[in-house]
Amino acid sequence: MGFILIMIFSLAVYAAPYSSQASHSAYQFALAALLQGHSVHRVFFYQDGVHNATNLAAPPQDEFNLQEAWQRLANDHKLDLVVCVAAALRRGILDEAEAKRYDKPSHNLASEFTISGLGQLVEAAVVSDRLISFG
Amino acid sequence: MGFILIMIFSLAVYAAPYSSQASHSAYQFALAALLQGHSVHRVFFYQDGVHNATNLAAPPQDEFNLQEAWQRLANDHKLDLVVCVAAALRRGILDEAEAKRYDKPSHNLASEFTISGLGQLVEAAVVSDRLISFG
Amino acid sequence: MSILHTVNKSPFAHNTLFSCLKVCTERDGILLLEDGVFGTITSAPGADELQLLIQRGVKVFALINDIKARGLEEKLAPNIELIDYNTFVQLTLDHRCVQSWY
Amino acid sequence: MSILHTVNKSPFAHNTLFSCLKVCTERDGILLLEDGVFGTITSAPGADELQLLIQRGVKVFALINDIKARGLEEKLAPNIELIDYNTFVQLTLDHRCVQSWY
Amino acid sequence: MNKKMLLISRQAPYGKSTAREAIDIALAASVYDQDIGILFMDDGVFQLLKSQKSQNIDQKNISSILSALALYGIENIYVHQESLDARTIRTDELVVDDLQLLNNKDIGHLLNQQDQLLSF
């Protein structure tokens, strides 16, 4: 084995889990990059991609649970999973602070994700060697 | 003015609000049918259409809030708004009972909607004069 | 009592309209809505086939609000009737059932 | 250092692959994934153009897991390289940036 | 009450969940003893291809579910011939044996015989 050059990736995920295969592809890509020793600076969830961040999904036991898989990946690799606030608010994905601010009865953002602005996607594009989009 | 023959409609909504125009079209259709004096037996939400039922959406004040519009329409016309349980569970849309059953930290189904099985779509197709799909 | 076909995808991007045109009978109707209204442009893919069907008796409609939203009023092919939701509701009753092409 | 194009829509249903083929330069690469792998079928829309680009030096890849999932192993056009996610990651590094065509 | 219903399935398997969720409606209709047929058209015919190995992308196998349609009493399975031809798919490559091949005109006629259409 030789050595590999460690590169910095960021991913943008624009599609909902289950409904579209695209976020599963993003997950597979992130996993492969990390296992090769590369760095994943951020995974940014936008448009319907914000649904990857719900902690309320309860798919059948014998089906792959992508929302849980992201959470596990985040814990294993200290991944920065960021959900766009504007896209999330329109689609009913909220953390505790936003739920309070908008006077909503509950919140559903998994604790491995944080809510932030589009600036986080722009920053990811700037500091990463490669930005890969899945939509 | 003459009289109109009152017909029974049911609608099937397969697309998410905001992300797709299709559920807005379904809403416009239901509204027009009701204002013409027709009966809407049921609106059945399936696939990404289940996101119409969230009570957590907080779009900007100056944007049309379709989730709220469905709720208002349901209250004004005693509409039967039904969300498919299998599609909802996979996408993180839960009522209180399902949240309890699956040990989830919260629930997000607006009170104007009920969760039920695909049989409700089949029944709607059987008893309605017209089933119109929006996806 | 025939079929009302609805098409809501742009024929420039999707093959949806072509599938509809293939199986549309001469007694059916076609309603273009949402991004489907891009099919009203004279140079749209399927526009010639659409005009041929119109000549054979097929009625073609487009939702006026979707046309206006996209600024297409000046670009319409001939013989397409612009309608509102009230007429859409009536059309579904004038036909035996509705096939939605996505 | 050129562009890696990814295409994830079926060329039978969407015009996505055609848009990609139009602007693909001879030093670029194309990766078909998800429903984009239906573009590997010899009779797919765009298949001839794809072979022409391959002859001019464009490298064309398809994700093997997406091919297998859809049961397409026996239907592949020639000169398309089947790869896994490890190679996908490497391809993004071999190119200067990635354009995803949806 | 019984109505003649046709489910029209036109989407490819796996890239979107549409194909999978459409099948569930057909199964539900059969459970409720309704007369339901399925028409596969456009990329929908890919759902019927043999030797799908969807465990590779962590999804349930759609062709396995479709091969069981007869067990659910769903007997009217229609396939658009032109959609097969465009994809160079022969009928012996499909998981369902007992199917009716239709041309464009046949489909126009079939739609006009239904009470409700379920479109996907």
Added chain:
Amino acid sequence: MNKKMLLISRQAPYGKSTAREAIDIALAASVYDQDIGILFMDDGVFQLLKSQKSQNIDQKNISSILSALALYGIENIYVHQESLDARTIRTDELVVDDLQLLNNKDIGHLLNQQDQLLSF
């Protein structure tokens, strides 16, 4: 740090939210002082058409937002000529005056000059 970025917007306005949400990324990039260009291609060129009256379908007017791109310092606006031609759209029908028309080869060249691509 500054990178050359290009946003490629190919979807029609209104039927999906993609066109609208793509623009918000361009605006965000300009706020963060990044060198961002936008390329309109395929149905994306419909976003630029004048006289959109989207209040009729309860949506914000996309062409109004696009006509303000210059105010955000977004100067490099590219439009695919062939996409305009296919839709019989003339440049005087667009809400943006100061744009660069590109053919297929120009676009291939443009993509190869970027550090990151944002695809929609």
